[in-house]
Amino acid sequence: MDLSEINFAVLVASLIVASTPLVLAALGELIVEKSGVLNLGVEGMMIIGAVTGFIVGVETGSAYIGMMAAAMAGALLSLLFAFIILIMQANQVASGLALTIFGLGIAALMGHPYTGIKSPQISTISIPFISEIPILGTMFFQHDLIVYLSLISVLVIWYFLNRMRAGLILRSVGEDHDVAHSLGYRVVTIRFLAITFGGAMAGVGGGYLSLVRVPQWTEGMTAGAGWIALALVVFSGWRPFPLLIGAYIFGGITILQLNLQAIGVNINIALLSMAPYLATILALVVISMSRFRGNRGAPGCLGRSFVTIT
């Protein structure tokens, strides 16, 4: 075992790339859950984003257009979910699960003619000057546009939720939709928008997977990333910055264990792949024991259908 064989700058850089789909999808789900809706279909929306992004990317020759298509596809699929749970008022858990299964199936169907094709490349953008700082530059400032965008979205979403009136309204809808409704806010419209945003973010996360991280289309390629994104939202206690850190930890565990293995360290991999979920359960326990339960925990109306009494 020789730790010097691991290049830590490259390790951090690759864990950021590995975690970016998680960050994007989880940020979207964070907004959805803050509005009081539990969408378990993240995996399905991600894979639809992955396949659509790839197809459009290949056909147009531009990975960026592919990314936009991925966002639209994710949003479109989430609209189906929104319709079922908001208008039809079906059970959110069951509908979300159905969305995942539906997404996986339809993605396999759509992607069938596109296996074995190369995708267009996304070039990395090295930020002038600071990307040349040794180590730090390699770690943080030689990535592609989507990585920077994911970091900016963390900031924007934090600002939106905590400093903007619209964010406050969104949160109030999630906390207690009856009260929000009686104050005159359009609960269904707000949730529609939140779900669509969540779908678009999950779509981009999926598109990043098929266009940048792997990069090719293979059936079932999300391989549970959507579920980790869901766990991540809970783990973060519904806050954007802990979410980012959590995503890097979850992604980092994988990358670190691969590096350790390659230098010959014997580690228990089953335990490590369990780690994200274990950490989430621990975080839940800590949250529920904490004195801040009231303002740090889950939105009050999470997963409850909104029924207008007229």
Next chain:
Amino acid sequence: MRQFLKYFSASCLFISMVITSSIAIAADYKVGFIYIGPPGDHGWNYQHDVGRKAVDEAFGDKVETVFQENVPESADAERVMTQMALSGADMIFATSFGYMEPVLNVAKKFPNVKFEHATGYMTADNVSTYSARFYEGRTVAGHIAGKMTKSNTIGYVASYPIPEVVRGINSAYLAAKKANPNVEFKVIWIFTWYDPAKEADAAKTLISQGADVILQHVDSSAIMTVAEEAGVYAFGQASDMSAFGPNAHLTAIINGWAPYYVKKVKQGMDGTWKGAEQTFDGIGAGMVIIGPLSDKIPDSVKKEAMEIRDGIASGTLHSFTGPINKQDGSPWLKAGETADMGTLLGMNFYVEGIEGDIPQ
């Protein structure tokens, strides 16, 4: 009305998910296949599906084949096979190691259905097993890898620590070491057969630690894509993967199941099929095929590789020929001695020179 719409939309979703199985056509003989992943993986499952299509082609209307993809190695496999047997399958090919227990359980319930289990070691009166000597292909690949590496570091992405995979690592290592005494192996176990993102991460890690040739024992073509991007070499696994990395692809170890499947189905139809048989064929029988060699390989190395291939095929060469020590230095094979079947099938140790431990 609202209630109705609610149930209607829910059931539409449900029905669209359920309609996947094909509609039965009346044929004399029905053969079922179960796959661990999608046939679109361009790897392990793809080749089994090539075999299935060969059966379709060979027998035309006389044989009907059905398949089920993404069958987990659990009680689900038992349900799927029971369903196939109940719907009239005469023969079932279970194409992954982990289907072993389910196959034996279902076989007990349907004594008239013939079962063929890939890569397993347990048989019954109506269960035969078949496997390929993939390690023979890895001897050829290992030799090429040893000759092609400039950093003297070869990366190996492995799936589960089962004898088949360990055998492949040992075989490739011995050949690479013989071709290039300075060679070093870095092995990463990812504990899945199919997870493109994880496979890509593992390959990137190996490359960042200096590997310039990557061998893989996992199913997807993600590693080939990564190798192409990073400008290193890799080998196709199970299928030819040159489409994913025209410059990276050195050659492929291709699984040739088609002749075996056609033969077995024919035996099943004319009543000569036997249970409790264990087939373990290699390059000689065409169950392991070395794909076309890349132009990047120098002619001298190409010639050596072909000599090794032909030697193994004709039986003059064996992948495990002594003297070989185990990793801890204890002797395994004496000079000139070749490995016996039992040790090969249960191989759970590295040979001398490979660093690291096999995870338990």
